[in-house]
Amino acid sequence: MSQAAHILGASRPSYVRVVAAVCAAHFVSHYFIILLAPLMPFVRAEYGVSYTEIGLAFVAFNIVSATLQTPAGFLVDRFGARPLLVAGLIVSTAAFITVGLVDSFWVLIAMFALAGVGNTVFHPADYSLLSQHVPSERIGQAFSVHTFAGMLGSAVAPASLLIMQSQWGWRGAFIGASALGIVVAAVLLAISRTSRTITDRRRPSSTRRQVVRSKS
Numbered sequence: 001m002s003q004a005a006h007i008l009g010a011s012r013p014s015y016v017r018v019v020a021a022v023c024a025a026h027f028v029s030h031y032f033i034i035l036l037a038p039l040m041p042f043v044r045a046e047y048g049v050s051y052t053e054i055g056l057a058f059v060a061f062n063i064v065s066a067t068l069q070t071p072a073g074f075l076v077d078r079f080g081a082r083p084l085l086v087a088g089l090i091v092s093t094a095a096f097i098t099v100g101l102v103d104s105f106w107v108l109i110a111m112f113a114l115a116g117v118g119n120t121v122f123h124p125a126d127y128s129l130l131s132q133h134v135p136s137e138r139i140g141q142a143f144s145v146h147t148f149a150g151m152l153g154s155a156v157a158p159a160s161l162l163i164m165q166s167q168w169g170w171r172g173a174f175i176g177a178s179a180l181g182i183v184v185a186a187v188l189l190a191i192s193r194t195s196r197t198i199t200d201r202r203r204p205s206s207t208r209r210q211v212v213r214s215k216s
Helices: 002-034 037-045 051-079 081-101 103-121 122-133 134-192 198-202 204-216
Strands: none
Touching: 002 037, 002 081, 002 103, 002 122, 037 051, 037 103, 037 122, 051 122, 081 103, 081 122, 081 134, 103 122, 122 134, 122 198, 134 204
């Protein structure tokens, strides 16, 4: 029992880093979902469109997200959670940077559809990573912190986006918000790819040696 506790204690820094990175990604995903709402009056005024027309961006984002959510789960199982989560962040970030740089209403609509593609991977990838790396006696806490991080992203988005808009305009706010995605993607890439999963840590050492030999 004491040996098992020692093993879990030694692995704590590893899984805490994973939880922090996954929660940061969830924070960004909810931040991106709110992105257009507080900036809508400024976007509408620049393009001279109605609120119904600007609503097409929300329609595109949510239809694509809903349609591809289930396939994204299969892709996470097939290719792994970490690369898909990084890819989702990069796709969403690239879409919103493009919105900030390109002066076209229809490009904005298209980029929100593309951001919907990036949005599909967050939940399957997040829960896959947490399930792989967090000990079972801590998984409830990890899921709770994960949910809180997403809600926090939704809460801080409006005020921070309006502050950026007041300084740099709505395009600058889109680009500034996108910086969050770049930072979190970099953090996920920086986390050691060799960190062992819960299954690996619970496997007897002799079995792990056999697995290593078979892989080599």
